[in-house]
Amino acid sequence: MTLRAIWLHLRLPFSIYLLPVCLFAMTLRPGITDWWRAIWVLLIIHVLVYPAANTFNSYYDKDEGSVNGLEAPPPVDRTLFWVSMGLEALALLAGAFINVQFVVFILVYGAFMKCYSHTSIRIKKRPIASWLLISTFQGGFVFLMTYMILQNVTFYDLFVTSSQIGLGLGTLISTLNILALYPVTQVYQHAEDASRGDLTISRLMGVRGTFINAWVCLLASGVGFLIFYEGTWPFFLMIALTTPGVVYLAALTYRVWQNPAAADYRAAMWMTRLTGWGMNIFFLIMLAYKS
Structure with a gap:
């Protein structure tokens, strides 16, 4: 494989759209005291952990059509497998400079992503299990991991002494957002997934069902944010910054209802960009406000 092909399979730009989960966790009290x-x-999560999972997935899927964050995947060979292993090793080494708990989190996340893609297990073939587990790991798990590592909180502190209602609600909201958007990133892969025998959650729901699910989960997430911010100004700022993504989703839903083929790669990625950047900007403002 060429260096360019490897770079594309890292799908680093897509990590930006997963960043809101970590930023959200960083806004929780008592706040960040060590910015370095x-x-x-x-950096470890978004430059090493996520790309390690992406390259592992790409190696075992060997996609020829558009995939999440990559419109035209280059052909893969065994090189990509070793790139994935190398990135994970670097993540573990870098995580060791934080603490042992972070290393354990990285190992658990990496193990799940291998079970998701590897041909001998391939959770991806089980639509409901893959949907729930991906949403839990990329949403609630990463949210809790970020909070616990940055606040030096142990599991004992979390489940025995912690009384933060906001922590549980933030975990739920983060999971709901992935439950909403993850199937949308599969909606243009139905033919290729069918050719491999993968019944993804989007194939199970159908194109229209995928968008109905997105609206239901996003509405539930919105109610969660309303409760989390107690109807104060941050909630309305969040609504304002995510409105472009919501409006685009509404327009796309209308087009899909008329013609399911409208749910193509570029449409799904535009929705991801608009919602992702809206949330990133919102949480960065909240971090600046609380600093």
Whole structure:
């Protein structure tokens, strides 16, 4: 494989759209006291952990059509497998400079993503299980991991002494957002998934069902944010910044209802960009406000 092909399979730009989960966790009280540590954690997750999972998935899927964050995947060979292993090793090494708990989190996340893609297990072939587990790991798990690592909180602190209602609600909201958007990133892959025998959650729901699910989960997430911010100004700022993504989703839903083929790669990625950047900007404002 060429270096360019490897770079494309890392899908680093797509990590930006997963960033809101970590930023959300960083806005929780008592706040960030060590910004260098926080930046180091964000880099490990988004530059090493996520790309390691992406390249592992790409190696075992060997997609020829558009995939999440990559419109025209280059052909893959065994090189990509070793790139994935190398990135994970670097993530573990870098995580060791934070603490042992972070290393354990990285190992657990990496193990799940291998079970998701590897041909001998391939959770991806089980639509409901893959949907729930991906949403839990990329949403609630990463949210809790970020909070616990940056606040030096142990599981004992979390489940025995912690009384933060916001932590549980933030975990739920983060999971709901992935439950909404993850199937949308599969909606243009139905033919290729069918050719491999993968009944993804989007194939199970159908094109229209995928968008109905997105609206239901996003509405539930919105109610969660309303409760989380107690109807104060941050909630309305969040609504304002995510409105472009919501309006685009509404327009796309209308087009899909008329013609399911409208749910193509570029449409899904535009929705992801608009919602992702809206949330990123919102949480960055909240971090600046609380600093």
